Amino acid sequence: MPRFRVPEVTVERLSIYLRALKKFSDDRIISSQDLAEIVGTTDAQVRKDFAYFGEFGIPGQGYRVGKLKEEIIHILALDKKWNLALVGVGKLGSALLAYPGFRREEFKIKLAFDVDPGKIGKIIEGVRVEDAKRIPEILSSNQIEVGIITTPAEVAQEIAEKLVEGGVRGILNFAPVRLVIPENIKLKNVDLSMELETLVYFLSR
Amino acid sequence: MPRFRVPEVTVERLSIYLRALKKFSDDRIISSQDLAEIVGTTDAQVRKDFAYFGEFGIPGQGYRVGKLKEEIIHILALDKKWNLALVGVGKLGSALLAYPGFRREEFKIKLAFDVDPGKIGKIIEGVRVEDAKRIPEILSSNQIEVGIITTPAEVAQEIAEKLVEGGVRGILNFAPVRLVIPENIKLKNVDLSMELETLVYFLSR
DNA sequence: TAGATTGTTAATCGATTAACAATC
DNA sequence: TAGATTGTTAATCGATTAACAATC
Numbered sequence: 001m002p003r004f005r006v007p008e009v010t011v012e013r014l015s016i017y018l019r020a021l022k023k024f025s026d027d028r029i030i031s032s033q034d035l036a037e038i039v040g041t042t043d044a045q046v047r048k049d050f051a052y053f054g055e056f057g058i059p060g061q062g063y064r065v066g067k068l069k070e071e072i073i074h075i076l077a078l079d080k081k082w083n084l085a086l087v088g089v090g091k092l093g094s095a096l097l098a099y100p101g102f103r104r105e106e107f108k109i110k111l112a113f114d115v116d117p118g119k120i121g122k123i124i125e126g127v128r129v130e131d132a133k134r135i136p137e138i139l140s141s142n143q144i145e146v147g148i149i150t151t152p153a154e155v156a157q158e159i160a161e162k163l164v165e166g167g168v169r170g171i172l173n174f175a176p177v178r179l180v181i182p183e184n185i186k187l188k189n190v191d192l193s194m195e196l197e198t199l200v201y202f203l204s205r
Numbered sequence: 206m207p208r209f210r211v212p213e214v215t216v217e218r219l220s221i222y223l224r225a226l227k228k229f230s231d232d233r234i235i236s237s238q239d240l241a242e243i244v245g246t247t248d249a250q251v252r253k254d255f256a257y258f259g260e261f262g263i264p265g266q267g268y269r270v271g272k273l274k275e276e277i278i279h280i281l282a283l284d285k286k287w288n289l290a291l292v293g294v295g296k297l298g299s300a301l302l303a304y305p306g307f308r309r310e311e312f313k314i315k316l317a318f319d320v321d322p323g324k325i326g327k328i329i330e331g332v333r334v335e336d337a338k339r340i341p342e343i344l345s346s347n348q349i350e351v352g353i354i355t356t357p358a359e360v361a362q363e364i365a366e367k368l369v370e371g372g373v374r375g376i377l378n379f380a381p382v383r384l385v386i387p388e389n390i391k392l393k394n395v396d397l398s399m400e401l402e403t404l405v406y407f408l409s410r
Numbered sequence: 411t412a413g414a415t416t417g418t419t420a421a422t423c424g425a426t427t428a429a430c431a432a433t434c
Numbered sequence: 435t436a437g438a439t440t441g442t443t444a445a446t447c448g449a450t451t452a453a454c455a456a457t458c
Contacts, residue, residue, distance in 0.1 A: 008403065015402040020244060031439065040383055043439090044427055051441060060434035076402050077409030095300035100383060101398035110417065122386075145408060146401075170404045174307060176224060178245055186407040188400050192439040193306035195393050196351075197220040197281050198213065199375045200311075202391040203350060204282030212449065236415065248415090249451055256417060264416040265458035 002052050010049045011076070014040065017049070018072045026066030034062070078106045085111040085144045085168070087159050089119055089129050090149035092174060096150060097125035110142060115155075139166025146170045153177040166190065207249045207257050215254045216281070218246065222254070223277045231271030238265070260281045289318040290349045290373070292364050294324055294334050294358030297379060301355060302330035315347055320360075337364065344371025360380040 020038045024030060032043040050056050050063075056071050057063045073079050084102070084164050086093055096102055097109060106129075113132040114120060120131045130138055142202050149156050149164035149171060156175035163171060172185040173179055225243045229235060237248040255261050255268075261276050262268045278284050289307070291298055294317050301307055302314060318337040319325060325336045335343055344352075352368035352378060354361050361380035368376060375391040379383055381398055 005424095009425080011403045011406050012399055014406075015385070015399040016396075019398075022260075033439085038383075042427070044429095045425095047439090047441065048426080055441065057440050058434060059432065060438050062439065076406045078402065078405070080409075082405050082408075091300040091303050095296040096397075098296050099397065105390060107401065129337075138224065148403060150214075152276075157312075170408045172404055174350060178221070186404060188404045190395065190400055191221075192304065192395065193300075194217055194220040195282065195377060195395055196307060196312065197223075198216050199351060199377055199391060199393045200283070200287050201216045201281045203375045204285075214449080238415085247451070250449095252415090253450080260417065261457060262416050264456065265414050267415065341419065348448095 003054075004052060006052045010052060013039070013045070013049050014072050014076060017046070017067060017075070018078075021065055021069045021072070024065045026064075026069070028064045028065045029058070030065055030068070031062035032057070043188040072203040081105070082107050082145045082146055083142065084109045084133075084148060085139060085142075085145045085152060085166075086112065086127070086137065086165070087113040087132060087163070088175075089114040089116075089124055090148060090150065091150075093150035094124055096148065096174075097127050102148075109148075110144060111138060113138075132162070135162040136157070139163070139168065141163065144168055149173045149175050149179075151175055208259075209257060212259045215257060218250070218254050219277050219281060220243070222251070223274060223281070223283075226270050226274045226277070229270045231269075231274070233270045234263070234267045235270055235273070236267035242352060263298065276302060285311070287312050287351055288349045289314045289351045290318065290340075290344060290368070290371075291332070291353040291355060292318040292340065292368070293354060293380075294319040294321075294329055295355065298353075298355035299329055301353065301379075302332050307353075314353075315349060316343060320341075321367070337367070340364070340367040341370040344368070344373065349373055351377065354378045354380050354384075356380055357374075 016039050017035060032046040036043045036046045053075050056068055068071060084107055085107055086097060109127055111126045112129045113135055114129050115132045119129045122129050145168060147168040149159055151159050153175045156177050157179055160171060160179045160181050164181055164185055173187060173189050176191060179187060181187055221244050222240060237251040239253045241248045258280050261273055289312055291302060291314055314332055317332045317334045318340055319334050319350045320337045324334045327334050350373060352373040354364055356364050358380045361382050362384055365376060365386050369386055369390055378392060378394050381396060384392060386392055
């Protein structure tokens with residue numbers, strides 16, 4: 001569907017545009033300038049981002065909010081339902097199980113895994129916790145597309161391999177470690193320590 | 206100290222290099238190629254990143270791990286202690302209060318804030334929870350440099366303003382909203398929904 | 411000295427910004 | 435028609451990569 005190779009930052013901005021658009025009624029018309037202002041970019045950037053995927057606007061007018069929302073939802077593949085599994089039901093993992101941004105129509109955390117016998121078999125935040133040893137086996141029979149890793153760094157690589165074995169096609173990794181996985185698997189890292197360290201760098205100048 | 210304007214991605218990589226270096230003994234010599242391999246970049250990138258800040262290597266040999274670690278620690282200003290405050294002691298906020306990456310020598314979450322009277326006055330994960338109304342007042346008397354926002358999106362802007370009023374110089378924002386703050390305040394956003402949405406985009410191709 | 415790797419400059423690549431013809 | 439804003443091409447900017455003289 002995209003006309004050319006799409007930069008990752010463009011996809012990230014589409015997600016931001018979509019969130020902004022949800023605040024407006026579907027029949028309102030919004031210009032690239034208005035939208036740029038709201039999300040903190042430029043009108044040229046907004047138009048360029050959309051241009052990777054098609055022509056969604058009305059020259060001389062702007063973009064119809066309802067139509068634009070639909071298009072972005074389709075581009076981001078949020079018009080289908082994604083099944084997720086989370087591994088590592090510690091404090092951060094439990095918080096993410098309950099996180100509203102992960103609990104939406106489009107996303108369903110179907111399974112959680114942990115190694116702690118005290119947690120296995122329990123239901124935490126509405127999700128049943130299974131034995132992490134059984135990841136490949138249980139995933140295969142559940143059509144899970146995305147794995148979320150919230151384990152300690154030391155075991156994250158091993159868990160990633162089990163997730164891949166179980167058939168996930170994407171991994172969202174919160175463990176502070178660079179995972180090595182097959183290149184056909186999409187990996188996104190959320191590196192909280194790095195964010196904080198980068199922040200204080202800029203404060204020290 | 207930096208010779209030129211430093212790209213943000215370079216600072217982010219310094220944080221990653223540092224984490225990798227911690228696994229080696231101080232007197233070992235490591236080449237830019239070795240380090241690049243470990244963190245998944247190129248030797249040229251590694252050398253270029255360091256070159257913004259000085260000459261830390263030995264031509265013909267490589268970098269002494271101990272020396273390189275010290276230099277990066279100094280660059281990132283991790284040789285001083287940073288005082289943090291966290292606002293919004295929900296599930297995510299509580300998880301971050303306990304997060305090992307935020308609980309280190311260099312970082313001290315001194316205060317937490319919430320609006321819930323059931324939480325105010327309590328001690329959660331070792332941190333005393335104060336009334337969010339009193340942010341400016343309490344921060345001023347506590348030398349807090351960094352604020353972490355883990356509130357719902359609707360109140361995040363208002364909280365950001367109170368943090369700025371209280372004198373923070375940097376904000377790490379987990380609320381899914383683009384904050385508007387003075388430009389002398391450094392803002393980093395951690396946007397979990399965006400990460401997940403971007404991930405599934407790539408799975409849908 | 412020969413071999414290896416740094417630090418730096420120049421070349422390349424890719425993303426952002428500017429400009430404007432097309433179109434409502 | 436006049437005014438406004440899109441979609442797209444070209445210009446600019448900035449980061450990555452390649453190449454190599456300097457140096458251990």
